[in-house]
Amino acid sequence: MQQDAPVIQGGGSLMISWQVTNQRVLVIGGGNVGLSRVNHLLEADAKVTVVSKELCPELEKYEALQLLECVEKREYKDSDLQMYETTKREQMMTLDLEDDENRKIIDDFEKNQKFALVLICINEHKIARHIYFKCKQLGLVVNLADDPQHCDFYFGSVYRRGALQIMISTNGKSPRLCNRIKNFKIKPMFESLDIANAIDNLGYMRSTLRSKVDPGEDRKTVKERMHWNRQITDFFSIEDWCEMDHDKIDAILSKFPELPTPE
Amino acid sequence: MQQDAPVIQGGGSLMISWQVTNQRVLVIGGGNVGLSRVNHLLEADAKVTVVSKELCPELEKYEALQLLECVEKREYKDSDLQMYETTKREQMMTLDLEDDENRKIIDDFEKNQKFALVLICINEHKIARHIYFKCKQLGLVVNLADDPQHCDFYFGSVYRRGALQIMISTNGKSPRLCNRIKNFKIKPMFESLDIANAIDNLGYMRSTLRSKVDPGEDRKTVKERMHWNRQITDFFSIEDWCEMDHDKIDAILSKFPELPTPE
Known part of the structure; x- marks a missing residue:
């Protein structure tokens, strides 16, 4: 039997649905990029904490409407990254996993204490990079806006209609085209369908x-x-x-x- | 000015493109689910390690063609999860981040040593759950097939054409419908377009x-x-x-x- 090479085309991304329902997420920066991140997160039912000295008007409104779990109107500080952590990381490492109580401790740390994601949306590159490395030191998943080299993942154009979600990516080649495919191809197709x-x-x-x-x-x-x-x-x-x-x-x-x- | 509530519809997922280019990923289990995971990973240029006592014929072929970084034909053991780690985690925690050399150590650990993802695709629930908790203890990102409660993320139906990728999700309501939307709506639309x-x-x-x-x-x-x-x-x-x-x-x-x- 001939050994045909499988048809695998590299150069793509791994598209996934990240689960953040009721999980804590940290957004650093309250401008327009921060707002766009917060919108994505609220659609996915995350508990959002925003740290930013200033907030854009929409985020001010979200705060007034209590859509955010917590807003800290001040400069970022390193302890923010572990804001909700009460279990010590060093203690976690030595727990016996066959004990159900210990599994509960790990579960609680993962789902209620540790930030599921950290999104850095500030213009000060030096601080942004510092936060990135601090996150990596703590093993946190992070996205630094406009700095693909310092991102565990990217965002894309997403079309939403009820429970249907469609994400369009050109792997960074043309984000604007993604937007047009969404608006001129995907959207019209689903407009006539319930x-x-x-x-x-x-x-x-x-x-x-x-x-x-x-x-x-x-x-x-x-x-x-x-x-x-x-x-x-x-x-x-x-x-x-x-x-x-x-x-x-x-x-x-x-x-x-x-x-x-x-x- | 009236404070209108923003139109935010919860119940969705956070769709993202995970970056795995040249990063190490561990797949535990060499059956059909494992194969499907490996295909996704190779399309995204990940370095794939498979641990499984048996491999399906396609994965055998991939191994022969050297598409996989490493294949271990044996039962899983806990040390697999840190197979490529040489830097000690405890040491990482105390590094001074303002020192560029230390940033390189963290970068190297993140991008070359630590598994970017662990995908568990075995039928033995008890072992699968054990691996899940071991991953969480180590702060690794994990997906346990057919067990949504033990997943940091889900996979979806993905349409690919060159650099274009489109992911379709119904947030778990009907994976089969995703597939049909891909084949009968998305695919025909792009077939006539270069x-x-x-x-x-x-x-x-x-x-x-x-x-x-x-x-x-x-x-x-x-x-x-x-x-x-x-x-x-x-x-x-x-x-x-x-x-x-x-x-x-x-x-x-x-x-x-x-x-x-x-x-």
């Missing part, structure tokens, strides 16, 4: 299938359920899913494990 | 503008350059950019700082 309803229908179907129609967590049941779910998702068009309601989904579920007869 | 050429043209324009036509790194020059770049990107349609070549770009650049006269 895709939020399609996602709601499919989410309802999936959860009802698991909770009522075909419950069970053994390997065979899970496999059968997932197989049917894939088949039924493919059975109807995207447009069909956009137009259905929960009654129609219930009717489809009543046929399980059969598929509907084509109309 | 978008790779558009991105190449815009990248060439941006870099030539900076290196030859309007060099300089002072604030005013950078601002003027970025402004013109945005204007010219918007001046032509996406379709226009797809059809141009470098000669045409040179002709456009020769008009700088003017915009072309509409034809």
